[in-house]
Amino acid sequence: NVFRKLLSHGEKEKDDVLSLEEILAKSSEKKPPQAVGTLQRTGKAKLRALREAMYHSTEHGHVDITIDIRSLGVPWTLHTWLESLRTCFLQHRRPLIQGLLKDFSCIQEEEYTAELITHGLPLMFQILHASKNEVISQLSVIFSQCYGPFPIPKLTEIRRKQTSRLDPHFLNNKEMSDVTFLVEEKPFYAHKVLLFTASARFKSLLQNRPAAENTYIEISHVKYNIFQLVMQYLYCGGTESLHIMNTEIMELLSAAKFFQLEALQRHCEIICSKNIAVETCVDIYKHAKVRGNGNKPTYTVQNVF
Structure with missing residues (x-):
């Protein structure tokens, strides 16, 4: 609740500033380049702050805050997604697990690191073992995505000529x-x-x-x-x-x-x-x-x- 109030307070201040700019903009339809740059820098600073908040909320198990930050458009990292999934699994929060699994496709492939193999896949197999229906379908999509679109290589016979042979x-x-x-x-x-x-x-x-x-x-x-x-x-x-x-x-x-x-x-x-x-x-x-x-x-x- 405190986190949501802080965010809403920031949005109100931002709305006030924009309203003032609109009043001042009556004399000029175009914003000065310097003002545009300032707004861009403010947006980047806010995104960095939200990413950091997302990381810390994930590390401390506050998955609701993490989901709220995600709803603001902050992208997942593989680490924050995995830790959120782990927390939801330990807390038996099935609806959130389904939402997180659907969100896996939003993670950039550049984020796929060894952590996905060492921690992610074992966790997902644990969830697979304890789940059914929709969750299993979502996990199968993730496993297929991890393997890729390539066909499974076929095993072929080994032809070796024997040096000796008897009737x-x-x-x-x-x-x-x-x-x-x-x-x-x-x-x-x-x-x-x-x-x-x-x-x-x-x-x-x-x-x-x-x-x-x-x-x-x-x-x-x-x-x-x-x-x-x-x-x-x-x-x-x-x-x-x-x-x-x-x-x-x-x-x-x-x-x-x-x-x-x-x-x-x-x-x-x-x-x-x-x-x-x-x-x-x-x-x-x-x-x-x-x-x-x-x-x-x-x-x-x-x-x-």
């Missing part, structure tokens, strides 16, 4: 095998000549195996059916022959990353990207963040919004 007939065939893996307490037969050049991970597993004959290389964190798909990919020389179920794709992706098979990993990422939906996006995103799967977290968020 699929030898897949898990004890005949002529010279290395055995133990997966879920079951043996899986393989051949060094293929695995040694397949990836750095397989090379390390073969080099560090016990020297004694008939020893197994134990794989403890991969299911048998998933390990079989990995081996099928290696023996067949690509992903064309793979038949991957939706329930297997996430585990196969993790296995491909562990065994450092980039082409298989990318193939799994492409399948995941095609399966992204409202029902699956959260699980895919969480799995990608935990496993550190490079492109998938970004691609998931871009597809959702």
Whole structure:
């Protein structure tokens, strides 16, 4: 109330001055250049004062004063907008939150700083989690605006020629095998000549195996059916022959990353990207963040919004 009275008092004084100028202007239709410059300087000084008042009211949580100053035409800065939004969210002031979200488009792109990423987006996701209907629609517009008008880049298959390849007939065939893996307490037969050049991970597993004959290389964190798909990919020389179920794709992706098979990993990422939906996006995103799967977290968020 005090702030509004001060503003109205200033406006009354300004009206009085303008009325006097109008009386004096009867003798001259044109104002002297010096008088025009003085008025411009007064306007700039007032704008600076209002901007400073807007900043301090925001910092101290007086969001009503901030909104009043904004209504006078004082532009938002990213900082004042974010802090006002935070205050309204903490005070559960839904109507003001909606008004602030609508006003986001008034913020100049030059104002977009690291603060928008480090503080703004986490805050808006908090609001998204606690809101519905109109607020969600407004937030989706902001997220889309932040991403920009560019199409989501597509993931493409990685075509890599394998240096070694065996006939699929030898897949898990004890005949002529010279290395055995133990997966879920079951043996899986393989051949060094293929695995040694397949990836750095397989090379390390073969080099560090016990020297004694008939020893197994134990794989403890991969299911048998998933390990079989990995081996099928290696023996067949690509992903064309793979038949991957939706329930297997996430585990196969993790296995491909562990065994450092980039082409298989990318193939799994492409399948995941095609399966992204409202029902699956959260699980895919969480799995990608935990496993550190490079492109998938970004691609998931871009597809959702």
